[in-house]
Amino acid sequence: MSTPRWLDDDEMGAWLDIAQILMLMPAALDRQLREDTGIPHAYYQILATLSAAPDRCMRMTDLAKAVGTTLSRLSHAVTSLEQRGWLQRRACPTDKRGQMAHLTDAGLATLEAAAPGHVAEVRRLIFDHLTADDIAQLRAVTAKLLPALHQ
Amino acid sequence: MSTPRWLDDDEMGAWLDIAQILMLMPAALDRQLREDTGIPHAYYQILATLSAAPDRCMRMTDLAKAVGTTLSRLSHAVTSLEQRGWLQRRACPTDKRGQMAHLTDAGLATLEAAAPGHVAEVRRLIFDHLTADDIAQLRAVTAKLLPALHQ
DNA sequence: CACGCGTTGTTGATGTTTCAACATTCGGCG
DNA sequence: CGCCGAATGTTGAAACATCAACAACGCGTG
Numbered sequence: 001m002s003t004p005r006w007l008d009d010d011e012m013g014a015w016l017d018i019a020q021i022l023m024l025m026p027a028a029l030d031r032q033l034r035e036d037t038g039i040p041h042a043y044y045q046i047l048a049t050l051s052a053a054p055d056r057c058m059r060m061t062d063l064a065k066a067v068g069t070t071l072s073r074l075s076h077a078v079t080s081l082e083q084r085g086w087l088q089r090r091a092c093p094t095d096k097r098g099q100m101a102h103l104t105d106a107g108l109a110t111l112e113a114a115a116p117g118h119v120a121e122v123r124r125l126i127f128d129h130l131t132a133d134d135i136a137q138l139r140a141v142t143a144k145l146l147p148a149l150h151q
Numbered sequence: 152m153s154t155p156r157w158l159d160d161d162e163m164g165a166w167l168d169i170a171q172i173l174m175l176m177p178a179a180l181d182r183q184l185r186e187d188t189g190i191p192h193a194y195y196q197i198l199a200t201l202s203a204a205p206d207r208c209m210r211m212t213d214l215a216k217a218v219g220t221t222l223s224r225l226s227h228a229v230t231s232l233e234q235r236g237w238l239q240r241r242a243c244p245t246d247k248r249g250q251m252a253h254l255t256d257a258g259l260a261t262l263e264a265a266a267p268g269h270v271a272e273v274r275r276l277i278f279d280h281l282t283a284d285d286i287a288q289l290r291a292v293t294a295k296l297l298p299a300l301h302q
Numbered sequence: 303c304a305c306g307c308g309t310t311g312t313t314g315a316t317g318t319t320t321c322a323a324c325a326t327t328c329g330g331c332g
Numbered sequence: 333c334g335c336c337g338a339a340t341g342t343t344g345a346a347a348c349a350t351c352a353a354c355a356a357c358g359c360g361t362g
Binding site for chain 4: 178181182185191210211212222223225226227230243246248249250
Binding site: 006007010011013014015017018019020021022023024025026027028029042045067068069070119122123124125126127128129130132134135136137138139140141142143144145146147148149150 | 157158161162164165166168169170171172173174175176177178179180193196218219220221270273274275276277278279280281283285286287288289290291292293294295296297298299300301
């Protein structure tokens with residue numbers, strides 16, 4: 001398209017709100033988690049995702065997709081979490097290229113200690129302000145947006 | 152609260168979707184803008200906000216609030232944008248502590264060159280997938296969330 | 303088997319953000 | 333006026349993200 005159409009008033013208003021949320025929400029989540037645990041939200045999500053996996057263990061690529069991050073970013077993050085003793089790299093039994101990230105007992109303990117405060121913050125920032133209808137509608141919208149984000 | 156309640160299934164599903172969007176959307180916006188202009192989305196927002204201000208000029212603190220960022224982050228960003236010749240610091244006439252950020256002609260030209268591609272990306276990621284009703288509902292939700300994020 | 307290509311994951315350099323510490327100025331109050 | 337607390341910005345170091353380059357392995361084909 002040579003002359004892409006601009007956003008109309010409704011779209012622009014929505015976009016400005018969304019842009020603000022994209023800026024402020026991660027900052028708020030990071031702040032709370034860093035105060036309580038010393039790690040940012042992206043790192044917390046890695047621990048949380050692993051804790052729900054069988055054997056608390058996942059392939060790097062699968063973990064990256066589940067968290068919605070890059071392999072490179074994940075690799076750096078795992079290195080950092082490994083140095084704190086919360087994660088451990090393991091060789092993949094079926095694929096010699098592969099690495100698995102394994103959540104240690106110490107990592108699980110840290111996660112469980114951090115979870116209540118984090119959930120409270122998610123409530124304070126989001127669900128305290130929304131009705132059940134709001135949540136259903138919001139979820140319908142996110143379901144429409146996620147496919148394009150995953151490519 | 153000593154035992155904060157966990158998220159129910161609807162809330163947890165919504166939260167996982169939101170977390171994915173918070174991770175993927177900024178990454179997608181950054182990627183497009185960096186390819187086209189070499190600057191991340193947070194920097195683009197600074198230029199865009201300034202372009203709509205009288206004299207294309209704003210106090211640092213006001214600009215930080217408008218964009219939804221930190222004064223420190225803004226200061227670093229302005230330094231970087233200034234080195235590219237797209238911004239200029241000016242002394243504030245009424246307050247000797249103050250600094251004003253002024254968008255230069257070169258900065259405006261860069262912004263106007265980047266805008267079509269950026270808008271197209273915002274459309275591709277968001278508005279192409281939503282009906283007018285979706286947008287209205289989404290905006291109603293964001294309106295409920297923003298106050299808590301602003302404190 | 304051997305070649306080539308796609309996948310998997312890491313690394314190092316560079317750019318950006320965060321946090322704490324600091325300098326400067328404003329504004330109110332004794 | 334002179335002092336003190338608050339507000340305004342900047343800076344440097346450390347943490348984190350991005351990007352391109354790279355090594356190692358899997359898999360299919362000839």
